[in-house]
Amino acid sequence: MTPSTPLLRAENVVVEYGSRRRPTRVLHEVSLDVGPGECVGLVGESGSGKSTLGKAILGLVPVAGGRIEFDGRDITRLSGRERRALASDIQVVFQDPYGSLNPMMTVGEILSEPLSVGGAGRAESRRIVGEMLERVNLPASVAGRYPSEFSGGQRQRIAIARALVRRPRLIICDEPVSALDLTTQASVLDLLIELQRDTGVSYLFVSHDLGVVRRICHRVAVMYRGHLVEVGEGDQVTREPRHPYSRRLLAASPVADPVQQRARREEWLALRGDPLPDPAR
Ligand code: ADP
Ligand code: MG
Numbered sequence: 026m027t028p029s030t031p032l033l034r035a036e037n038v039v040v041e042y043g044s045r046r047r048p049t050r051v052l053h054e055v056s057l058d059v060g061p062g063e064c065v066g067l068v069g070e071s072g073s074g075k076s077t078l079g080k081a082i083l084g085l086v087p088v089a090g091g092r093i094e095f096d097g098r099d100i101t102r103l104s105g106r107e108r109r110a111l112a113s114d115i116q117v118v119f120q121d122p123y124g125s126l127n128p129m130m131t132v133g134e135i136l137s138e139p140l141s142v143g144g145a146g147r148a149e150s151r152r153i154v155g156e157m158l159e160r161v162n163l164p165a166s167v168a169g170r171y172p173s174e175f176s177g178g179q180r181q182r183i184a185i186a187r188a189l190v191r192r193p194r195l196i197i198c199d200e201p202v203s204a205l206d207l208t209t210q211a212s213v214l215d216l217l218i219e220l221q222r223d224t225g226v227s228y229l230f231v232s233h234d235l236g237v238v239r240r241i242c243h244r245v246a247v248m249y250r251g252h253l254v255e256v257g258e259g260d261q262v263t264r265e266p267r268h269p270y271s272r273r274l275l276a277a278s279p280v281a282d283p284v285q286q287r288a289r290r291e292e293w294l295a296l297r298g299d300p301l302p303d304p305a306r
Contacts, residue, residue, distance in 0.1 A: 031058035032096055032227050033082065033195055039090030040077050051077050053251045053304070054091060059195065064221060064228040066238030066259065068274065069248035075231045078248075079197040082229070083117055084108045095195070113143060116188035120200035122180035126172040132158070132183055133168030139191050157186040161216060178209035185216065192224070199231045214241050235278045239263040247271045252304035270304075272296060 038055045041048035052074050059065045067075050080086040082093055084103060093101045100111060119125045126135055136157060137150040145153065155165035161182040172180055181201060188196050198217070202210040218241055220226065232238050238245050238259065245262040247255040247270065255268040266272050276293035279286060 030097060031094075032061045032063075033057075033059040033229065034094040035078070035082065035091070036094070037091035038078065038081055038088055038093060040074075040081050040086055041089045042086075048089070050089075051251050052081065055248075055251075055253050056091075057246050057253060057256065059227050059229055061194070061227055062221065062225040063244065064230055064242045066242035066245040066262075067229060067231045067248060068233060068235060068238055068245060070274065071233060073248040074251040075233075075248055076199055077251075079117070079199050079229065079231055082197060083115065084111075109142070112139070112193075113191040114193055115195045115197065116191070116193040117197040117199065118181070118184050118188050118201045120203050122177050122184055122204060123172075125184055126180055126187075128172050131169055131171055135172070135183065136168070136187050136190055139187065143191055153190055157190050158183075160189065160220065161186045176209075177205050178213060181205065181209075181213050182216065185213075185220070189220065189224075189226075193226060195227045195229065197229050197231070200233070201230075202237060203232065203234065210237065217241060235263045235275055247274065249304050254304055269296075 035055055035057045038052055039050065040052040041050050043049045055078060057065065057078075067078065069075055077086060081088050084100070088101050091101070092099060095111070095115065103111065130138075133151070133154050136154040140150045140153060154168055158165050158167060163179065163182055163186070172183065175183065185201075201217070202213050205213060214237065217228065221228065230238060230242055242259045244256065245259045246253050247262060247266065247268060249270040255262060255266060255271045257267075262271060263275065266275055273293070273296045276289055276296050279289075
């Protein structure tokens with residue numbers, strides 16, 4: 026069997042912030058693929074560049090070098106119009122379920138907005154909105170209510186429903202459960218897994234939490250100061266990582282069992298003082 030072509034391919038992607046004369050490089054030639062129906066985790070400490078890679082894929086930050094392909098097509102630099110057209114294929118769910126939904130719009134309006142862009146009629150919009158709400162385990166009747174009437178977990182379900190309405194092939198999930206309590210996290214993760222199984226959508230799943238990505242991701246990439254230092258099978262990377270930085274990240278991630286947690290802490294303390302290899306090497 027030949028391996029299937031990746032849906033998303035990032036090749037040597039470079040992103041720089043700051044002025045043209047004094048740029049700060051935030052992504053250093055990052056290469057990563059996401060296959061159809063695959064969930065690829067992107068982990069790393071805060072500030073390592075995870076969100077920036079997501080933004081580069083979404084066209085929200087300019088790419089200074091390298092190339093991004095979607096379904097074999099170069100999407101590194103698109104016009105505004107081409108970018109808007111691509112929104113039916115690539116969607117995003119952000120971390121903050123409070124800031125990401127317009128408080129002045131009803132849930133029904135929020136969900137039908139992307140549909141009107143796609144040219145759907147009113148009756149069809151209403152039908153799809155109801156269907157999407159049920160998909161994320163909310164009753165269709167919530168369409169008339171406002172975001173402020175919902176809990177964080179319910180809002181995240183609404184954000185997921187909004188991402189789904191145009192039947193995208195890839196969703197960039199940027200810390201989608203990080204703001205939620207543990208029980209709610211688990212149910213939103215289960216929902217994402219179920220949606221992937223049912224629709225075949227791919228996820229690039231950004232998280233700083235190894236436990237979360239272990240649960241949902243097929244493969245995991247580890248980012249350290251703008252470099253991808255390790256990419257591998259989810260179980261391997263989250264349980265027996267190879268790169269010293271990934272090992273430190275694992276040692277720093279909390280576990281529920283106090284005995285294991287004590288062992289983790291010992292390991293973390295032991296690793297803490299070791300100098301890390303230069304990622305640019
Ligand atoms: P992560 O999502 O892994 O926490 P980010 O991609 O948000 O990391 O940030 C990577 C680096 O880029 C950080 O050092 C951050 O301070 C910097 N950065 C992020 N956004 C901007 C911006 N708009 N302008 C300048 N620097 C930025
Ligand atoms: Mg981030």
